Amino acid sequence: MRQPALPTILLAIMPELPEVETVCRGLAPHLEGRTLVQVLQRRANLRVPFPDGFCERLTGRRVESVRRRAKYILVHLDDGTVLIAHLGMSGRMIITPERPAAWGAHDHVVLETDAGTVVTFNDARRFGLMDLAMAETLAEHPLLRALGPEPLGNAFSGPVLAARLAGRMTSIKAALLDQSVVAGLGNIYVSEALFLARLSPTRIAATVSGAKAERLAAAIRAVLERAIAAGGSSLRDYRQASGELGYFQHQFSVYDREGAPCPGCSCDVAKTGGVRRIVQAGRSTFYCPQRQR
Numbered sequence: 001m002r003q004p005a006l007p008t009i010l011l012a013i014m015p016e017l018p019e020v021e022t023v024c025r026g027l028a029p030h031l032e033g034r035t036l037v038q039v040l041q042r043r044a045n046l047r048v049p050f051p052d053g054f055c056e057r058l059t060g061r062r063v064e065s066v067r068r069r070a071k072y073i074l075v076h077l078d079d080g081t082v083l084i085a086h087l088g089m090s091g092r093m094i095i096t097p098e099r100p101a102a103w104g105a106h107d108h109v110v111l112e113t114d115a116g117t118v119v120t121f122n123d124a125r126r127f128g129l130m131d132l133a134m135a136e137t138l139a140e141h142p143l144l145r146a147l148g149p150e151p152l153g154n155a156f157s158g159p160v161l162a163a164r165l166a167g168r169m170t171s172i173k174a175a176l177l178d179q180s181v182v183a184g185l186g187n188i189y190v191s192e193a194l195f196l197a198r199l200s201p202t203r204i205a206a207t208v209s210g211a212k213a214e215r216l217a218a219a220i221r222a223v224l225e226r227a228i229a230a231g232g233s234s235l236r237d238y239r240q241a242s243g244e245l246g247y248f249q250h251q252f253s254v255y256d257r258e259g260a261p262c263p264g265c266s267c268d269v270a271k272t273g274g275v276r277r278i279v280q281a282g283r284s285t286f287y288c289p290q291r292q293r
């Protein structure tokens with residue numbers, strides 16, 4: 001398969017799985033092993049109300065780990081409490097070595113550790129959310145219980161994906177956006193994975209089995225891992241920069257590249273029209289009709 005050089009695009013996009021993974025990796029060294037000495041909640045709700053006793057249940061607890069499940073950040077605490085956070089459309093985690101002189105209008109939650117470090121959850125559009133759960137019943141939490149396999153987990157494979165697609169008469173694009181099929185995939189990485197797997201986004205999901213499902217599972221893993229690697233570079237840069245986690249430069253093959261030359265074919269754009277954009281269930285899909293069948 002040709003592996004062409006990709007253009008670099010900087011987008012103010014909704015955080016997808018790689019952004020959330022990058023946020024978790026950025027938070028971990030500042031939170032793990034630290035005690036939350038002060039927790040501030042600066043409004044009553046985000047997308048949903050905060051749970052009762054939100055600040056009290058977090059204050060004084062030591063953070064054991066920061067993990068990701070789908071697009072949820074899971075902060076495990078020493079008494080079994082788990083803080084579940086979702087960045088929504090515009091959420092950011094900002095790390096500062098001390099309290100800022102003044103809070104911003106969109107600084108909604110503040111976690112201060114015994115090292116003096118302050119983690120601020122900032123969300124202008126307030127589609128994000130925070131909730132509390134207990135570790136032993138975490139898998140049954142309403143936000144998490146219907147989620148399919150983690151695409152970067154050991155349990156995800158071609159046969160597992162094929163089994164979840166079997167009998168589904170929707171498009172493969174729509175099936176991959178269904179969080180019960182595979183967890184955490186969004187619009188961007190579905191386009192990118194289908195391109196890499198050379199599968200048309202309009203194909204019926206149930207027809208993706210055998211070698212096609214193997215190719216797609218591998219492609220999903222590859223596009224996510226490549227984006228996470230880019231996020232990792234942004235974390236290294238970030239240490240000298242603003243302290244804002246979660247947004248970084250991406251390299252996309254087809255996403256948001258309507259009319260551009262397909263990076264997988266040597267076809268003539270004047271004849272083929274290049275990367276095509278279609279709308280499926282109200283969302284843009286980008287693909288190459290020559291390459292993806």
Ligand SMILES: [Zn+2]
Pocket residue numbers: 262263264265288289290291
């Ligand atoms: Zn092409």
